[in-house]
Amino acid sequence: MAALSLHQIVKHYGSTPVIHGVDIAIQDGEFVALVGPSGCGKSTLLRAIAGLEAISSGEIRLGGRLINDVAPKDRNIAMVFQNYALYPHMTVAQNLGFSLKLQGEDKASIQRRVDEVAAILGLEKLLDRTPRQLSGGQRQRVAMGRAIVRQPDAFLFDEPLSNLDAKLRVQVRTEIKALHQRLGTTTVYVTHDQVEAMTLADRIVVLKDGVVEQVGAPLELYDRPANAFVAGFIGSPAMNFIPGRLHLDGAARVVTDDGLHLPLAQAPQGRHGDSVLYGARPEHFALEASGDGLAAQVRAVEPTGSETQVAVRLEGGHDILAAFRDRIDVRPGDALWLRPVAAQAHLFDATSGARLN
C-alpha cells in the first residue's frame, strides 16, 4: 500500500491538450473516485497512473517514488478494466495466477494465493472454467481477483460496473466497497456514474475538460458544490437552476426576469443586480398552502416508491423537478405552491459558475 500523488499532470494528443495541469494527492489506503462527463480526461489520467499512457509533463509518485518512466509491470499497480480484459484462452485459475507466474513464484504458492483470492470472492467452484463460461458478474469478480492476488500498492478501476445490469451493479458495488474495507489498499476508481462515486469513495475528484473542478468528500460535494458544474453533475435527479438577479435590498434574494422571488438565508458574495444562477436540489422544496410561495403547474408525476418526483412549470415558464418523501396526491395539470428551502439554496455566478454563498 502507498500514497499516490499526481502533480501538474499535462497530457496532449498531438497538439490537442486533454489534461491541463491536474494535482491530486491520494492518501495511503484512500478510495478516490474520478468522475466527470465523457471526454473529461478521467480514463486518460487513470491510464497514465497505470503506465499505459505517457504524460506530456508532470510527476506521478507512488509511495514517494517517481514512476513517470517506470514500466507498467514495475509499478506494482493492479487495474480492473471496463471490459474485464480476462485472458480468454486461460482458465479462471490461470487468469488469477498469471501475474504470480510472471513474477517467478513457485506453483505451490501460486496455488495457495489463487485459492485464498477465490475464497474471498466466492470463485472456488469456477476455477477450472474459461471466461466465456462465466456470467458478467462472475467475470467482474475474476477481474477483481486478478487485481488483488498480487497485493499491489494501488488498485485502479476503469468503469468496472458499466457492463453490468442495474441489479448486479449494486451488488458488485457493495462487494468492491467491502473488499476495500477488508484490504485497505489505495484505490482510484473512474466512473461517469456519480451515484457509484458517491457510494464508494472517501473522496471524489470531479473533472471537466481535463481540469479538476472540485475535490472533496461525497457529501461535501453534494452540500457545498464549488461551482455550477459540480452542482449539476453531483446528485440525481440533478439540481434545478433558475437564472435571475441578486437583490440585496432588504432580505437577500434572487429575482427572476419574470418577477419570481427566490429566498436566500443570508447575503452572499456579489453585488446588487449581479446575474446569478439560483440552485435548488429537488428535495429542497417545501409544499405550501394555496396562494403561498411559487405558483406551479404539475407536468408529470413520477413515484419511485421511496419518494415522489414531480415535474412542474413555474410561473414564467421555468421547468423544475421537486421530490417529496411524503406521498402527495397530485396529477398533471394540478396547481401547486412550492417554496425553496432558503438555508439549502445554492447561488452561483451566472458567467463563471463560481459559488457565491
Next chain:
Amino acid sequence: MTSADATLTLPASLTAAALPLPATRRAGWLRRQARGLVAIALLLVVMFPFLWLVQLAFKPGAEIFEDSLLFVPTLEGFRSLLQGNFLKSFWNSLAVSTLSTGLSLLIGVPAAYALTRWQFRGRRHVALWILVTRMAPPIAFTIPFFLAYRWLGLQDTIAGLAIVYLTFNLAIVIWLMQTFFEAVPTALEEAAYIDGCVVWQAFWRITLPLASPGLAATAVLCFIFSWNDFFYALILTRTNAITAPVAIVNFLQYEGWEWTKIAASGTLVMFPVVIFTVLVRTYLVRGLTAGGVKD
C-alpha cells in the same frame, strides 16, 4: 361481422388449415431430399478430377485409357516412383515448403504485429507497399531472380527456392495476420503489461495464442502456395533442388507419357496438402472468416 359469425366460421377455417398439412410436410421432405441430391451432384462435379486422378494411380498401366471403373488395383505406379528420383523431389518440395512457410511466419508475424500495434508515421503506406509486391504477376520477376540467383550461386538450391517463395508469402502473412491481431483487444495486452509482461511476453503469451486460428490458416495458405508452385521451380532448379510438380512434368518424355507415374505422383503430391488442410480445417474456417461478423 358479429362475434356469432366469427365462431361459426372459425372451425371451417381451422379444418381448411389442417387439411394441407401432410402435403406441406411431404413438400418439405422432397425439398430436403432434392437439396441433398443437388449437393451430391455438385460434389461429384467438383471432385471428379481428383477422384479420376486417384483411380488412375491405382490402375494397371495397360488399362490406363480404358473408361471402365472395374479393374484390379495395383501399386505398380507408386512402386515405379520409388525406383526413380521422384522421392527426392518430393522431399525437396517438403523441405522448400516447410522452410519458406517457417521463414515467412518468423518474419511476417512480428512485422504484422508491429504494423498493427505500433503507431508510427506512414504505417498505412508501409503496409500498402508490402502488398504491392503481390500486385505484379510472378512472371515479371523471373528474369531478375534468374540473373540474381546465377550471380549469387543460389540456382538449383533449396534455400534459393525457399527465399523466392518467402518473398511472395511475406505479403500474405503480413496482411492476413494484421487482421487477426486487430481482432485481439488491446486491453488484453494492457492487462498483461500490468500483470508483469514486457511487450514480447504479452505478444507470445496472450496475443499469439489468441491469433492461433489465423496463424494456422496463414500457414496453410503459405504452404500450399509453395507446395503447388511450378513456374519458379521449373526456372530456378535443374537437378538438385527439383520439386515434385516439376518432377511430374519430367514423366512427359520424348518416348511417351508415363500416365501411371503421373497419376501416382499427382496423388502423392496432393496427399500432404489434404492431410494438412483436414488437420487444421476447423482453424482454417474460423481463421478465414474472422472479422466478418462480430464475435
